[in-house]
Amino acid sequence: MKIITIHKLTLTIVVSCLLLLASCSGGLTPKEKLLVGKWKFEYISNQSGENVKPVGENDFMEVKEDKTFYYILNEAGIESKGTWKLDNANNGLSYTYTPKEGSEDILMRTYFVTILSETQLILQENDITYSFKK
Secondary structure, three states, X not given: OHHHHHHHHHHHHHHHHHHHHHHHHOOOOHHHHHHOEEXXXXXXXXXXXXXXXXXXXXXXXXXXXXXXEEEEEOXXXXXXXXXXXXXXXXXXXXXXXXXXXXXXXXXXXXXXXXXXXXXXXXXXXXXXXXXXXX
8 A cells, every 4th residue: 555655656746747847848048038028129220330211219029928029110110020939059030920911921031139138139130230129
């Protein structure tokens, strides 16, 4: 009787540990945790430092823990949403955009993460730089 009780207890502990590990494995990496939050657009410029899109006071990008994003550039008339994926090995941030109403086109863009800190995010796509502050 004691042997069965000990085996049941051991099995319960092992199963509990496995469930805990499984639930933790779906969590965010440290870099992903830095990325999550509401980022205010500072500027969008080319290599010459010229602004290529107007950025207003209320323009922002929100990156959520559920791996979705939303951004709005009011003055440029741009609003988008979709899902994101951070490639830690290559410092890449990929956005898969939700198709606009009436469209079936799926757009995916990848940005090089130049700087990612608690308060600053700089992304590079070809010769365009996107700068954000938290």
